[in-house]
Amino acid sequence: NGKSFLVDLTRCTACRGCQIACKQWKKLPAEKTINWGSYQNPKDLSSKTIRLVRFSEVVDNGTLRWLFFPEQCRHCLEAPCSTVPDNPEAILHDKETGAVVYTELTAKEDGESIRMACPYDIPRVDPETKVVNKCDMCIDRVRAGKLPACVQACPTGTMNFGDREDMLKLAEERLAAAQEKYPDAMLVDPEETRVIYLAAVDPASYYDYLEADASDVMPDSLTRKQFLAKLGRPIR
Ligand code: SF4
Ligand code: SF4
Ligand code: SF4
Structure with a gap:
């Protein structure tokens, strides 16, 4: 059954502790950042930034809201x-x-x-x-009985990690709680991935690739x- 993460986006404050912990544990160098009109830094994932807290701004019923999405590999069940x-x-x-x-x-x-x-x-x-x-998945840490560095560093309960069964159970509990405040809250691709996101609103509002899109499946002749x-x- 293996392990899984539950990433409860309703709790993320974009403190970036997880992004920094990932860099430190993986000994990945800092990258030169530029001001590109967003608090998100750096601008994209790279071979040296394998975890990135993405920021997006949405207008919800006339109110400006920030959405935060700590992005990482989903460890797809069939990758x-x-x-x-x-x-x-x-x-x-x-x-x-x-x-x-x-x-x-x-x-x-x-x-x-x-x-x-x-x-x-x-x-x-x-x-x-x-x-x-x-x-x-911080496989070296997990094999040694530790939590992945990003989970260990998260102070808000956004990042959770454990046996898949337990994470699926926690996902249902957190979803039910979230739906009281956010009626459109949903779990993103829980059957396909080991990194299950709980999104407060439509996943596309966070980022185009938070949810996998069936139209991403390309005919053989055309690369994505x-x-x-x-x-x-x-x-x-
Ligand atoms: Fe591979 Fe899935 Fe991770 Fe993409 S998200 S790199 S397909 S395991
Ligand atoms: Fe980085 Fe992945 Fe380890 Fe989290 S589990 S700290 S994203 S390598
Ligand atoms: Fe901070 Fe946790 Fe959100 Fe990472 S997932 S930015 S550590 S609140």
Whole structure:
């Protein structure tokens, strides 16, 4: 059954503790940030920023609201990214936890093709080394009986982690509580992923790729990137 996260977005304050903890644990260098008109920093995921708290502004019944979305790999139960490499050992599903892990062999694979296969647009290729990277569920910590660094650092109860069964149960409880305040609250792709988000409003209001879109499934002749380029992103 493995492990799962429940990420309760109704509680996130965008303190970014999880983003910093991820960088520290993974020993990933800070990136040069620029002022691009948002508090979100850096602007996007990268091979060095594998967890990012995204900000979006919505007008809800005439009131301005901020939505916060701490983004990471969803550890899909059937991960499309893992079907891309020629070498079946390159991307592994960890037996015990279910984590989708990019092994050292992944470095020899075409990272952009791996990214294109991801319905959540998560993997990122290092422009210099060409090595693709993403969250690995802090598999080293979890194997040692610890919580993932992002969960350990979260002070608000947004980030939760444990046995999948327990997280699914917690998800239902938190959803019922959230719906009293947010009638449109919903769990995002709980059957498909090990990182289950509880969204207060329509997932697309947070970010285009919070929820996987069936239209992301490309015909074989067209890569997702070509498809997106044709339409002009974002696709919703
Ligand atoms: Fe792979 Fe994307 Fe699923 Fe993560 S979210 S396991 S990168 S397909
Ligand atoms: Fe980063 Fe670990 Fe959290 Fe993944 S599980 S986002 S690697 S801190
Ligand atoms: Fe949100 Fe928790 Fe991350 Fe802070 S640490 S940004 S509250 S998920």
